Amino acid sequence: MAPSFVSNGNFAADSSGSGTVTGRRTSVYSEIQINRIDHDLPLPSVLKKHFKIVDGPGSSAAGNPDEIAKLFPNMFGQPSSKLVPSDSNTVVPDHKLKIGLVLSGGQAPGGHNVISGIFDYLQDRAKGSTLYGFKGGPAGIMKCKYVVLDSDFIYPYRNQGGFDMICSGRDKIETPEQFKQAEETVKKLDLDGLVVIGGDDSNTNACLLAENFRSKNMKTHVIGCPKTIDGDLKCKEVPISFGFDTACKIYSEMIGNVMIDARSTGKYYHFVRLMGRAASHITLECALQTHPNITIIGEEVAAKKLTLKDVTDYIVDVVVKRAAVNYNYGVILIPEGLIDFIPEVQQLIAELNEILAHDIVDEGGLWKKKLTDQSLKLFEFLPKAIQEQLMLERDPHGNVQVAKIETEKMLIQMVETELEKRKQEGTYRGEFKGQSHFFGYEGRCGLPTNFDAMYCYALGYGAGALLHSGKTGLISSVGNLSAPVEEWTVGGTALTALMDVERRHGKFKPVIKKAMVELEGAPFKKFAFLRDEWALNNRYFSPGPIQFSGPGSDAISRTLLLELGAQA
């Protein structure tokens, strides 16, 4: 099954000209990568023997069930499914399947293992089946660009990071024309099933496809898999999205290193912005893993309706208190999406977009009179560099590019200014030097941790089982994750049960609500209980690099542990 390795792990170059998008097969592997390929992937015990599917009670929706029912007449109300041991095969053993799969959106460590899981299911339980990988994300479905995934093709990607086996993309299947293209592709390939590996949007899309195929009496079933390092696609049955564990561990290693640097050097405040625009799960998890002096959680900022000045003052107050005990250093975590959580900033940006679109921005600054008082005050409070960024950098639609604002640098400047004031008032005598960091891309493609490797494999294997059992419109759900793998539960949850509607352009649009940090949840409460202690005393914790064997290698994320009720 395994292609032969030469001693340095040099895969034989593939010159078959198959036009593959992957470069991996001609790559030279590092020792750790080679070692990981053969890392054992144990399955939950229910997947190791005969199983049958047991359906639970009918489901509803996360919100507005009536509207969801209208949007998904065929899918709405489906029960959740659970795999349970059985005395015999409940699925036809010689039923060969044709399954397509697609990776959708940003990368997350473990995606390749979902694919390995689906493939191995088919090998084990539906021999002779065919697995198609659509290339470059949903566009691959629409354009019918695919590769047949056989064991030689898949094998080198086992337990490897990245999505480069078939790559990913951010296109959406939205318009009637696009749905038609998708239909043509699944008909052409005669697909029994399609697995959509993606985040909230992609899984919403998966459900729309399932509804569409069913409404047209097509045989193609659709199963989703929960992917995103951001950790914001989860619910009771789907305890975590894959990739979160690995990404947070990579970031936490680096934060831990920076903490030791801060303490050794004694003169820098490190402002670390962490990926995760919509929700602050990554920031919270990294805080629980590393115990920084200050952590800003977007959801709290929003709930308390804090202003940028409030956030600045909170940081400044801690800096001043630390200076009083001669700690002129520290580590501060900031979620990438902080700005989006501050209502006054949203307001300012909306006003600026309006002004930039319709008015002349004069050098003299007369245009500022068009701002509301509150927005003008905020604008004047912003550092010059940020003011300019807001005015100059616009996206193709002429809008302010909020994503380009380097929040960590902005905060450093605002803290500097405020500290200068306090110095003049005589309430601060320390020294402040900020260092900015952004940890993002380096965490999305790391080698998956043992947890993500096994979790993804189970998600994929389970997705195969759900399709084989004739299920559609479900998201693969693996649970009981704080127990040993053998005891993990496997099943599927109705995608419509995760949905609510949003009003866009006068129409209801179904959305899987992003799971935000719950201020009443165990992870945030634990953090809130400890943060004052972390602020003034240095309780830095350095997890070190991900280890694949030995100490620490089997730990799961603090967030997950806490949410599952354990004492992390």
Place this chain on the structure above:
Amino acid sequence: MAPSFVSNGNFAADSSGSGTVTGRRTSVYSEIQINRIDHDLPLPSVLKKHFKIVDGPGSSAAGNPDEIAKLFPNMFGQPSSKLVPSDSNTVVPDHKLKIGLVLSGGQAPGGHNVISGIFDYLQDRAKGSTLYGFKGGPAGIMKCKYVVLDSDFIYPYRNQGGFDMICSGRDKIETPEQFKQAEETVKKLDLDGLVVIGGDDSNTNACLLAENFRSKNMKTHVIGCPKTIDGDLKCKEVPISFGFDTACKIYSEMIGNVMIDARSTGKYYHFVRLMGRAASHITLECALQTHPNITIIGEEVAAKKLTLKDVTDYIVDVVVKRAAVNYNYGVILIPEGLIDFIPEVQQLIAELNEILAHDIVDEGGLWKKKLTDQSLKLFEFLPKAIQEQLMLERDPHGNVQVAKIETEKMLIQMVETELEKRKQEGTYRGEFKGQSHFFGYEGRCGLPTNFDAMYCYALGYGAGALLHSGKTGLISSVGNLSAPVEEWTVGGTALTALMDVERRHGKFKPVIKKAMVELEGAPFKKFAFLRDEWALNNRYFSPGPIQFSGPGSDAISRTLLLELGAQA
């Protein structure tokens, strides 16, 4: 010897109020950190039995030996020393020593192990000795701020990153008054020896101290140890400075992750700036470890007298060629100090400093007439944001802050502009999106690799042996590093042999010449041989995280291997 751990590694809180600068003793350790503490530190076999010191021939200097001889009348010409096996003890076994040590300058993984090595030498060979750790760098010597290092104090730092055991600092002992303070401290503590763990400047300082103490017939001997992640303190006898190995592995892991991200996403050029201002060793080593598409080596840029436009064009040419084969992504490594290697940039900055100091910078731009033609042309070529940074951000002396220029962002903007031109000329049809990264602080304080852990321990143990044998003015030298530890050589090299003079303020000043990337050296030549292949074909190599056991854990840096003549 080891303090007892509770199961989660929680060190008993120290409330003795000893005023220690360390926070480590009250820290909770991660599993990996705890595990590393007990990691075995094998010694070179010569250090395991009786040894004696054999002196080689007298030494000279790296340049201007006459001037070095004048500056160091007592130290100049000292032979290098080598430890060789002996039948009996050559040092008085009950000769108790009083030794001080100091960590100087920026952090490098392994510093704590140098200290452990010195301490263990004294425990093993000069029982009853006292080891003083000066706190906060050379300032600790001048102010006589120290802590007595006993085994309980040192133990928790074994194999741990950072310098937080006694912290570090960048002060220098330079003025007659400061030398006097140092003299007073070593007299007060009755020191037999002082170990200076630092980079080129600190080791120069160590030699000046050695000379000074000797000239005054003081008994205090001084030994240096080669520390810097930058890898620019090395010579034949000192094959590498410690910390380089760990830092490069941490950076290479992240670069490797970013490469997989680049290949999976297919739409970003990642510009990665790497720490290392004076020399490009880190960038070269990371390139050899990861095979990026483009790598800029400062020393080559300087040797070929390239302009910023040349560097931009080189990048743009590769981007254009890659676009032609549909690769609209890539990874580019840039040394932190790139700008310092470009003569025309230096010229422009010198002119700007002059203008900023003496002239009025008018909004209309008339001040630009004061620039030479070449500098004006370069200034106009720079992106607007960089122009503003050059004009606005000045250090306390009013000078342009070159270190603050984010070279990677500057290059992204210049590449964008140039590609836009080529698009209009019809010679480029790709898409270009740059992502910038700076990897620095997260690498300086990681858990030392097995190599750095063992190398540092041997450096420290050897430093103890040199002091015990009455040596002074040497730098601890451990060699034969591509062989197993048992076969490593141990000795000391005359610090004056590493020196040259520089003319400053009309006087000769001794300096240890920074070791730059040698364009004729094996590492650069290997890189130069392979870079075109890496540019157009993707030969990305992802080393993965540092592993402390199992595959890859015993590899040493490519630079070192190649310099030692091996085929890396």
